[in-house]
Amino acid sequence: MHENQNIEWKSSWRDTFLKTVCAFAITQIRVYDEAIAFWNDGSLPAGLSIADLKQTHPSKPRNPLIAEVCAFAGYIEAWGRGTLKVIEACKKAALPEPQITELSGGILFTLFKPKAKLNPQKVDPTKKDLNKRQLKAIKYLQLNEKITNKIYQDINNCARNTATKDLAKLVELNIITSNQSKGAGVYYALH
Numbered sequence: 001m002h003e004n005q006n007i008e009w010k011s012s013w014r015d016t017f018l019k020t021v022c023a024f025a026i027t028q029i030r031v032y033d034e035a036i037a038f039w040n041d042g043s044l045p046a047g048l049s050i051a052d053l054k055q056t057h058p059s060k061p062r063n064p065l066i067a068e069v070c071a072f073a074g075y076i077e078a079w080g081r082g083t084l085k086v087i088e089a090c091k092k093a094a095l096p097e098p099q100i101t102e103l104s105g106g107i108l109f110t111l112f113k114p115k116a117k118l119n120p121q122k123v124d125p126t127k128k129d130l131n132k133r134q135l136k137a138i139k140y141l142q143l144n145e146k147i148t149n150k151i152y153q154d155i156n157n158c159a160r161n162t163a164t165k166d167l168a169k170l171v172e173l174n175i176i177t178s179n180q181s182k183g184a185g186v187y188y189a190l191h
Contacts, residue, residue, distance in 0.1 A: 034145055037110040044107060050100050053083040086111070113145075130173075133158060134166050138175065138190075146187040147176075 028039040044050070045060040059081075061067035086098055096112040130138075133156040140155055141147055152163040167188055170176045176188045 033113075035110050035112045037108055039103065039106050039108045041106045043102065043105070050102070050107075053100055054087060056081075056084070083109075130170075131166065133162070134170055137166070137170070141176065141188075141190045146179075146189045148187045 030037045030039070042062065044053075045062075048057060048060060059067075083098075083100070089095075090097055090111070093114075095114050098112070099108075099110040101108045101110075133152075136156055137147055137152055140151070149160060149163045149167060152158075152167060153160060156163070156166075158166075167176070167178075171178055171188070174191055177191050178186055178188050180186055
């Protein structure tokens with residue numbers, strides 16, 4: 001993640017957290033490797049849809065006193081713009097658009113980290129002697145943050161020794177990196 005993406009990522013989740021505290025009574029936060037999710041108990045106020053949150057809309061905080069305190073403290077700029085600011089910040093930093101869904105009687109707001117991007121020269125089969133399994137693993141890593149030996153075996157339908165040798169070559173070619181040298185818990189990511 002580039003530094004400007006990191007700053008925007010932190011800013012986005014901070015703004016989302018403040019929005020959820022002001023808007024709902026119960027907030028649950030879950031942090032994953034690839035995302036951070038904010039879940040709030042209760043549905044949106046009457047007359048407000050998920051689509052409305054992605055455009056200019058009226059503010060209807062469930063906790064007006066908390067919202068007012070946050071506004072006076074300068075933590076939030078104006079009511080009804082929180083989701084728009086988060087979406088704008090993500091776009092500005094080339095981050096994926098946040099996902100807003102209804103789930104289990106509440107609203108789930110998920111912010112995603114950027115997907116890893118790979119320099120195409122690193123995977124040019126004419127410049128690097130890569131086999132189909134290795135190319136498939138690189139495509140997998142462009143969509144996912146990491147791959148394990150077991151996942152490599154599964155997506156390529158190959159033996160563990162084959163996966164180990166293929167992954168070692170990708171590390172040697174400086175296309176992927178390993179979180180550790182060997183043993184349980186080893187995973188690989190794009191370099």
